[in-house]
Every structure is written in structure tokens, then in C-alpha cells.
Amino acid sequence: MRFSLRCLASAVAAALAVTAAAAETVKIGAAFSLTGNAAVYGGQQKAGVQLAVDEINKSGKLPGLTLEAVIEDDATSKEQGIAVFQRFINRDKVSAIIGPTLSTTATAADPVAQAAKTPVVAVSNTAPKGITDIGDYIWRVSLTEAQVVPSALKAARAKLGFKNAAILYGNDDVFTKGGFDVMKSSLEQAGVPILEIQTFATKDRDFNAQLTSLKAKNPDFLMVSALAEQAAGIVTQARQLGWNVPIMGGNGFNSPAFIKNAGPAAEGVLVGTAWNKASSDPVNQAFIAAMKARGNDPDQFAAQAYTGVLVIADAIKQSGGKGSRDDVKNGFSKVKDLPTPLGKFSFLPSRDGDHSAAVQVVKGGKFEILQ
């Protein structure tokens, strides 16, 4: 009892402190993986957040308010993620938190923010379940695979005009199985007959048997749900079998490691993406130019992190220019068709982000937008 009273007291104190500070500065905490396994993403995310904060402060979109980004390293670990979230909430008294980079870290750190009623914007978590489900203070900008695949499939079909398809997927991994479920339902919804479905296990290195069997059915299109480490092997072995069917991969293919390991075999492989880098939308073009001016060639992670700050700024504006934690949270539900580098952005009732997706194709050893 005494403990909960003290908790309440400190929560009130924290709320007061935020309200008092809101007159000048609104702090946004950003927890990204700057070291550890996901460090390749964290650098881009950091650059995206800094650019957005600087631009908003310069533009005067939020009169009387200054945004301040507090960026910390979650070290690609759950423990560090929780520690950083606690620092943001208790020491820095931030109004909102962006991050953490990985879904796994988010499942550990987000409940801390939810308990402290501090809004979180996930900018790179793509796990379909268990992120925004944590509570009403957890919101998400990044699209899940369930959102990207149907949209990407539609775009690919418009371009390639295939009439039937086949699927190959890893059936002993939650991520690849989840990707398969989405592919299957997307094909069914689009009315594309599935000629054959083959499976493999995470440890497998030889996919010749499955590919030969699929090839014999002669489908127009092959969808593959695999982790990055198998993706290269599958594509390489398919091409070695002399099979040149167009291949579309799930999110596991969305990695430079895939292109590196598959080499020439990766050419022409399609992957859905949340960010259409080639979009001629002026917001997108301005974003790319500004990032490049700072010596950064932006990727999807930078665009999503940048959008995360725009969304928070818009939420503050929607709540009448007030930047407390609850103002930000309540403002999120009013964000509608906000122009961002990702396209017109809104939130779904599930607090997940909603915008259009695009298709990338590997060309000359790089991902390019399929146009």
C-alpha cells in the first residue's frame, strides 16, 4: 500500500514536471540498436529522427514548442531496452518514446512504457502480433508483413500478369510460417490458383528436391517465405536447376546479406517494402535530399524513424499544441492522411500504421523500386 502510494506520488510529480516543461521543450526518447546484431538499422534510424526534429523545430509547425530528441542505445538486447525505457520515463521525463529497433526488444520494453502511461511509437517492429497488443499507449508506424505482402503482390501481378503460383516456405519457424500464411491468403484473395506448396526446415541447406518438384508443376510465379540465410540458397539452387520463374520473397529477403550471398542469382527477385524510395511525392523527395545533404543515403529504416517524429509532432498539433504524454497519445488517434515519405499516413483502430506498400526488385546487385 505504501509502495503504491509512493508510486502514485512519483507519477503525479512526473506528470507535473512534464506539464511544466511542455511550455518550452518536448522531449522525445529514441531507443535504437546502435550496437549489437541490429546495429545496421540503428544508425539510419538515429539519422532519420535527428533530421525530423531539426526540420520541425525550424519550420515553426509547433509554435511555442521545441522538440528535443534524446537518443540512446538499446544494444539489441531486452535488458538494455528496458533500462533505456526506464531512464526515458523517470530521468528524462520524455513525452513519447520511439523504438526500440527489434520486435523482440519491444516485447520486453514496451510494457514498461505502458505501465508508466508513456506513449511509444514503434518504427521498425514488424511482428504481426504482440506489439500494439501490449496496450493503448503502444502505436506503430512500421507495416507488418501481413500488410506489405497483399499490396506488394498486387503491384507485382499488375506488372508480371502471372496466372498461377506456387509457394515454398520454412514450416518450423514462427516468422516464416507466419509469412506463408499471409502469402497463401493474399494469393487466394487475389484469385490466383496455388499449384503446389512445398516446405523445408530451418537447418536445411539442400532445396533441390523441393525446387525440382515445384518446377515440374510449371507455375508462373514462386513465393518464398524464408529467413535471410536460406533465401540465398533457395534462389541460387533454383537458378542452377535452370528455373527462371519470377520469385517474390517475404521480409526475410529484405536484407543486403541476401544479395551478397545469392550474387547474380538474386537479380530480378522481388521483395515487398514499406517504403517506396522512388516515389515522386515531394515530401519523399525532400526527405531524401535532406538526408543526402547530411551525408546519409537513407533506407527504409531512416524513412520510418523520420515518419515516427512527424507523427508525434502531428499528434501534439492535433491536441492543440500541448505536449504531455496523454496529449500525444490522444493526438495519435486524430492523425489522418499525414503527408510523410512513406505516403499518406493514418493509424488503424488497432493502433498499427496504414499506408501503401511497394515492390522492390534486385537490379545490378541493389534493391530498386519496381515501376
Add this chain to the structure above:
Amino acid sequence: MQQVINGLFLGSIYALFALGYTLVFGVLDILNLAHQAVFMLCAFTALVLVGNLHVHMLLAFPLAVLAGGLLGMVVDRVAFRPLRGRSDSNISGLISSIALATILEAIGLQVFGPDVERFPFGTVPDRYLKLGDAVISELQLVIIAIALAMMAALTFLLKRTRLGRRIRAVAENPLAARILGVNVDGVIAASFFLSSALGGAAGLLFGLAFNNVSTDMGRAVELKGLAVIVLGGMGSMPGAALAGFALGLLEVFTVAKLGSSYRDAVAFGVLFLVLVLRPRGLLGPAALREA
């Protein structure tokens, strides 16, 4: 047709792995579970030679295989020799080889990282042979040929050479062999050298064939190798090769007809049947030797 080629090719990898395995397990009754770590480290050795030091594959191959053989002698020296002569040396050796495998794998993980690596493009010529609808690559043909050649060479070595006779003598009765002046430790070390050199060659070819070199690559073939030895008959080189091809074909057709989930179930189901119905395996000696 293509599936038959797929099966023969996969089988030749199993056979190569099992040939070295069976030299110490089937002949000397030493189960060396560090074999898969040698398999993996050899692939990485070749990768470093080719990828980082730009050594030509034809030179890197014998160097990596030599490294594998030497590593095998280290395995023997560290994990087996100190325990030899104890009453339970078979079991304790097995366990110490698991320990060594884990240590080697951890070192591999530390040095090479968890990522899947591949040989640089163009390490081997990318040529194909068309047989009607089916395609077979030059590398696949070479690997099948190497598996068959190794089988023949090992059979010859065991049956016709001085070293082979000594290995068989040690296998039959180490004490008697020692009394007759055979350097038992030396013979076992030589067997480990040969065995691990073969295992290393298998790892290197596996990495080349599937463009995949990773610290856990040995796991995929470790149990299959054991199955091949039992299926082929303990200590029989032609048996190991035959069983390797049979297992490869069986797996490929299981995957194509029943799905990948049944791959191991069918493979090990057949192994079980063989153990029950024909314990000496396909080409094994009529009676099992006593341990």
C-alpha cells in the same frame, strides 16, 4: 530424372562425410562426435584461403584437407588418447569428443561470427551439363566422382596396404597388436588424420555445393552420417558409399512426395528397420565384432 540427380548428389555428400566417420567408428569402434566440427572448420579454412588470401581453389583444397587431417590428430590427442586404456574409454571418449566439438564450434563462432558465409563467386567454374530436362553442374559431377574415388581408395588402403593391415590389427585386438610391435597410438592417430581429412573434404565440398558455410553446418549431416554408417554396415567402405547414395535418394523422394516434415522421419524409420531386420547393414561383415 532431376530428382535422381538431386538424390545422388546429396547422397555423395553424406557418403563423403560417412567414409571418414566410419574409418574410426566402424573400424576402430571409436565414435568421434567432433567429426562435424572438423567438417565445419575445414570449410572455413578453405573459405579464408580462397576469400581472404585469394589462393586458388585447386591449391586451397589440399591445404584445407591437410589442416583437417592435422585437426583430427589434435582431436585424437586431446579427446581420446588421455582416456585410452580405461575400462570405459568408449563412453568417456564419446563424451569428451562432444565437449571438444562444442569448444571447437564456440571458437568457430567467435572467430567467424554467426552469419552464413559463402565462397566468392567464380571460385569454381559455373558450367552445366544438360541431360534432357535435367541439369547437373560440373561441381556436382566432381563431388559424386570424388565420393566414389575416396571409397575405392579407402577400401584399397584398408585391404592392401601396411597401414591398412595395422589398422585392422588394432581394430581386432589392440593389446595383441601392441605385443606384436604395432605402434597402436600411432596407428590410431593416422586413422584420425585420414578420417578428418575426408571429413574436412566433405565440409569444403558441402560449403561449395550449397554456397553455405556457417558454424552450425555440421549439425545437419552429423546424425545422417551415423545413419549411413549403420545402414551401410559397420566398417564397410562400399557399404557407407552405397548407404549414402541410398539415403540421399530416399530423402529427396520423401521431400518431393510427402513433404519436408517427413524427411528425417522416413530416413530414420528405414534406419530403424535395418537395425531390426538386418543388423549388419547392407554390406557389413556377417557378424558384429566385439567392442
